[in-house]
Amino acid sequence: MLVMLYLLAVAAADVQKDPVGQQIVAFKQKTQGPIGILTTSAGAPIEYKEATSSINSNLIRNEYFMDSMTHLVRERIPERLVHAKAGGAFGYFEVTHDVTHLCKARLFSAIGKKTPVAARFSPVVVERGGIDTSRDARGFAVKFYTEDGNFDIVGFNTPMYVYKDPLLFTTFVHSQKRNPATNINDPNMLWDFLTLRPESLHMFLLVFSDRGIPDGYRHMPGFGIHTYEVVNEHGDHHFIRFHFIPDQGIKNLRSEEARRIAGLDPDYATRDLYNAIGNGNFPSWTISIQVMTIEDVKNARFDPFDVTKVLPLDEYPLRPLGRFVLNKNPINYFAEIEQLAYSPANLVPGILGGPDKVFEARRFAYRDAQNYRLGVNFNRIPVNCPIQTRVLTYNRDGNPPVKDNERDTPNYFPNTFNGAIPYVDEKRSVILQIIQDESGNFEQASELYVNELTKDERSRLVENLVFSLRMATQVLQERAIKLFTIIHPDLECWKKFAGCRFRNEVILQHGNAPKHSAESAVCAAMNTFQEVTADVLEDDWANCFLQWF
Known part of the structure; x- marks a missing residue:
């Protein structure tokens, strides 16, 4: 008995040290025994002999075999085209500074106000089974579950983006992916794109610098990349860029160390995030914004909506907004992280989005990608549901999940039978219409090289x-x-x-x-x-x- 107690104590200590490695052990410790009787997907109980051997039996009549095999070969869903591999977690956003004079969005309405969040961090090019320590940009996506619906910031760990013409999206992705003949990543394709589109070099100078390989997701900054247009209660318009700075400090890996880690632990960043949260070391980020007025926009010496450029901090200093904390690991990775779907189209009253063409294209592309990957009802998957508001739409049917399919309410608008109606905003704002030029950004790339490195x-x-x-x-x-x-x-x-x-x-x-x-x-x-x-x-x-x- 004493030996058993000792072993249990050691196992408990291991759980604290390595929640990833000990997850299944921890599950056993918190349950008293088998969690219940095994069933088919239809709920029928499975008899012991049927589940333990199929030798010399009729397989077609073995419902356990038929149920599990037909499900197994359909388990995989389409992989994300980019950002396929990821780590993620849940937590909350808390307002620490008043910005109501800039934006009327209710998630910013009061100091101390908390909003649930889901965050997902991901290399851009790496496939789902790849390494976490590749030299690559990283996705930095945060979903805010607000009382006015979900608000998604689908950002990156670089403050700028690759291109400003969305026509280049297909070309860029194909040039970063595997050669269609050899199925091997091809430096000729990469450098052909970069040198034909020199505006991309601003971002790729960062990718090829020390910042190109973050030391795990907890030490990685994030940026909204777009200049968002926001409006306050009086109808005044401002323009902001979001910055997420890790309170744990920014840390990066050298190339040699990254290659060494890749051979030892290809899931290094995902493991680090899960273990930190599992051990109670909750990572947090300070959220700040850069602010421009309409006059600032008119007088800017460059296009402030060009996503290949940054807003200089000496001209538009950071203003604190709040912080977000990740304090809960996913219970099931597929259900809560793989199915987690972001879209720049997820905006709330007070936040109009970015007026640039890349933002406009992403509004369409992300929604369409999720429709393909998860089905047209992806917003009814629990992790994507707007949990703080009631959803009323005229959308019906489609591939599951449909939940209650809007029950017996009218399915067309307008109608005279008490279906859902839109709200009226007497100060409704329309996003700014802009004209963008084809200018490059060698000046900012030079400033990065000289002043930041x-x-x-x-x-x-x-x-x-x-x-x-x-x-x-x-x-x-x-x-x-x-x-x-x-x-x-x-x-x-x-x-x-x-x-x-x-x-x-x-x-x-x-x-x-x-x-x-x-x-x-x-x-x-x-x-x-x-x-x-x-x-x-x-x-x-x-x-x-x-x-x-």
């Missing part, structure tokens, strides 16, 4: 770029170098080496180059040295790398 971070940025470019064709390498040179004049000397051969493993190499520490850092990413023909003096070579670092 330290000397060491710039060094590692080059290493990571080299590591990715080394497998691209020479034409793409040279095109990339020209664009990097435009980003900042310190990169001017790269032009001298535009004619160098990159031959798979090597980039910007000179056989007699001095062993300067900065050069060595780059060469480590190249893996090998080769002689190339370059009419450059050794001193020029060293000076070039000195300018980089």
Whole structure:
């Protein structure tokens, strides 16, 4: 008996240390025995012999076999096109500062007001069975279950986006995914897109910097990326960008450490989030906003609705809004995280959304993706239901779940038989109509390189770029170098080496180059040295790398 008590105590301690590894043990400990009699999906009890052996029996009449097998082969649903792999959790948002003079949305109506939230964090490109430590942007999505319906911020861990013309969405996704012939990720496809659409380099400078691999989701910031238009009770319009800064601090992984972790624990970030919450170390984020008036918009020196750009913090400083805390793990991953469906179209009174075309396209694309993946009634799946308001629609039928299918209420509008009616807003606001240009964003990319990255971070940025470019064709390498040179004049000397051969493993190499520490850092990413023909003096070579670092 004493031995048993000791073992139970050890097991309990293990649960505290590793809730992921001990989840099934913890379930056994909290139940007194079998939770009930096994049944079919139709509720019929399963007899012991039917569930334990099918040898020498009629399989078609074995209802346990038929029920489980026909369900098994239909378990998988379509994988998300992007953001397929994810971790997620639940918690609450709390208002800490008054913003009612900016926005009338009821979730911001009073200091101390709490709203339930569901958060999902995800690499963009990685498939569902991939690694958590890939060099990639991350999705940062938060669903607020408000009394006026669900409000979704479908953001990223970068404050800017890849492109501003939604026509590029298909091209971008295909270029990031596997080559259709080889079924292998292809650097030529990636760099062809990036160099043909140089506005994407602003975001990808961050992706190839230290920030491209967050040290788990708890230490990852989030950004709404769009400039949202909001309205207050008086009908005054303002424009805001959302920032989510982790109270645990921002931490990132170096490339070598990320590769090591990938081999040991491909689910590193998901495990870290689950274990932290399971051990009572609830992660939280401070939510702040940047604010613009209509006059600020008119006088801005660039397009403030361009999602490939950021709003400079020195011109539009952060204002605190609130914080959100994640304190509850999912009970069932598929039911609560895989089926969790976000859409920028989920807005509430007081928040009009972004007037840019990317936001408009995402309103359609996300809804359509969920219709395909989960069915037209995806908002009736419990985790997507607006739990703080009564839902009344004229939508009917379709693939389950339909819940009560709106019971016996009229199914058309307008009607004279007491069906649901829309509300009247005497100060109804219409979103701003804007005209966007085709200008690039080299200026902000340059500011990022010079002002936001330290000397060491710039060094590692080059290493990571080299590591990715080394497998691209020479034409793409040279095109990339020209664009990097435009980003900042310190990169001017790269032009001298535009004619160098990159031959798979090597980039910007000179056989007699001095062993300067900065050069060595780059060469480590190249893996090998080769002689190339370059009419450059050794001193020029060293000076070039000195300018980089």
